[in-house]
Amino acid sequence: MRSQTLTEPELASTKASESGRPRGRREPSGQEGTLPRRLFAALSHPWEIVSNLTPNWYASIMGTGIVAIGAASLPVQFPGLRTAATVIWALAAVMLVLLTIATILHWIRFRGVASKHHLHPVISHFYGAPPMAFMTVGTGTLLLGKDWIGIDAAVSIDWVLWTIGTIGGLVTAVMVPYLAFTRHDYQPEAAFGGWLMPVVPPMVSATGGALLLPYAPAGQVRETLLWLCYGFFGLTLMAAIIIISLIWGRLMQHGVGVAGMVPTLWIVLGPVGQSITAASLLGANATGIVSDDVAAGLNTFGLLYGFAMLGFGLLWTTVALAITIRTARAGLPFSLTWWSFTFPVGTCVTGLNGLAAHTGLVALQVLAVLYYIGLVGAWIIAASRTFHGSVIRGTLLAPPKAA
Template structure:
């Protein structure tokens, strides 16, 4: 199984995007999000200049591309200008959607995966849901003539992505509960809820979107509690660092954006504070993983590891695929 370095771009980008969409607003919030977004964009460019075959083997690449694109729209406009941000997001959304549809199609073609169920099977089928949500963010910024087509595409991506993700979730939920892979399950749950809420607002069906999103987010929060217990047990047994640790970031970030969407549409203070609390956990996880990802000199007499170019792939985690 090969690890995908673009998981780091996903995990960094979602910190910026979720920070902007929080219902709790602080004076420095958008500026901090812009810094994190710029880091994600720079990392994506760096990795693109040093490509590896494993980078194209699952859905991390298209999700990273679209996450950076959405970040340009949400956080980067103050630095690069709103017009440039919209144009950049439109290009990255188009590229990411095209690649994501390919990965999802290949995953369905190879639906008879060998071996036991693996949470990494979810990665190739989540990009259409990311396309649906990030495309919905782009809707207010595109010309009127383009808007109906973009909205139709987002609705089609959502309608196709949800049953495929549900099918794969039903298989993956039988997989052994191992950390950090167990957190990947949050990705399709949080992303589908986020997409539903954004599209519900865009189409005037916010109530129907809430009826879909609330139970999905409830399931995500219940799963997160179980995943936290699995992770705590793994830490007690010693959990070695690997690129799989990025599983702690992006999936949780999608739940943050989903809960933030509920807070925005309902005005619920409880949902707002829950989103803020989950975001604090997201930032803590991100800081921890970034700190462990910094390149370190090799120990005397043995190989070290070099951040994004050579993470040891310990266990089954984000970015791995049969």
């Protein structure tokens, strides 16, 4: 079994987009080139909406939520931006509730399918998406949702979502690599950006935990949380360095690979941008928790690490963009992997926001705005194509075609 393949839902959506009609449906005579005028056109039964849900659907919540979070601290603020960002946060929250309900129904109604996801060499890695989706919505609640529901409710909700995401993320960081090491069969050219998904959640926990530090009980609890977040930081950083090296090696020795997997190259920016954000926030919020000397050292580390990692982030952005453009010219089929263009870029926005706030450098402010513009553009494209492929046509939700 080789992992350098698209997931079944992604292959189905790709084939459907190439054919120009819902998979498995024959168009009425005399109406070639048209689609049935109803929702979920490719589905024959309402239960099929939840029949083939995979954990990578949660990437749409991550990508939506990061658009809101990125705007919250963007160096350039203008009237209406915060309100728009709060609306997008609310959309992400609704998506989280609906997708979680749908996933529960999927496990109840189609347990045979759901129970095999962890055995799939590609799908299994995307179990890291649900924990990050929970924490993304939680962070958005603390930064933006408090405007609507109040700070007390926002903090409580964030604690709950952060705890769920943190526990889930630690499980995926251990279990998915374990399955990859012991159960899955990979070829040398199999490494792809999705391998990062199960190990990145602890870095998201570090970022979210840094924001919760002021609301944690003072004393031992708050200091424990601070150092725990640094532990999460190191867990993801070391694992990400190893995996990124494997991806680099695969590109050098085996080339770019199939077009449908090219968007996953952008996932590399996830641990890069998220680690910059985490280092910056942890250093900034360490004051009053540890001694002044230690706090000053942590703040300095955040700046030094942030600028050093930013250099690699800019390099990878340029390389990934060049490869994406090259692939798009030859044909880049739409699939759920397109959400890889959103959350990773959004973490670069939040990282740049933090560095810009610490230094006041105009260059960083400009970079943050440019990355945010790219994020919004990618989100609009991915969201509209996903809505059309799922709610309108239903091809993204349709069960895989029997071989």
